[in-house]
Amino acid sequence: MSDTNPLLARVHHVAIIASDYGRSRDFYTRVLGLTVLAEHYREARQSYKLDLALADGTQVELFSFPCPPPRPSRPEACGLRHLAFAVGDMDVVVERLLGEGVAVEPVRLDEYTGQRYTFFQDPDGLPLELYEAPREGV
Structure with missing residues (x-):
């Protein structure tokens, strides 16, 4: 290949x-x-x-x-860890989620890429990530 x-x-x-x-x-x-x-x-x-x-x-x-049977996601269970969504403006998306009553973890900085990210959960506790991608990568 x-x-x-x-x-x-x-x-x-x-x-x-x-x-x-x-x-x-x-x-x-x-x-x-x-x-x-x-x-x-x-x-x-x-x-x-x-x-x-x-x-x-x-x-x-x-x-x-x-x-459907529950699937453990915490503590870190083997298998798919989370689903990540690229966003252009972290602050706008986090504010929208908070306005909908969705709990969002504090925004962190990726030590390797320098990009901002955070986690939240869907209604079944599935871990979801927001990743602020560089403008050209969104």
Whole structure:
């Protein structure tokens, strides 16, 4: 594989299973502002599938299933650690989340990149990160 033609091109989507579909749907669409691409109820699975998009085209699939088991995320459990969103202006996004009643950790500075970042959680406690990307990288 050459550097100009990597095996993996980009992240297409991240799938999330919600314990309360309506609550998580509101959080990801209204609070975080993701765009709804499609929404389907799958009768055979008694499950919703909601396709959401970020501005760059990356998608988040939000699922509901009857009685999903909880997934530990704290203390640091093995597996996916968190989902990070690039933002252009950390202060604006943090203020918006706080205005919606979302608890946000204090903003920190990445010791290696010098960029600001912070963490918050979705309604099911999934750790989410805001990463203030350089203007050309947003």
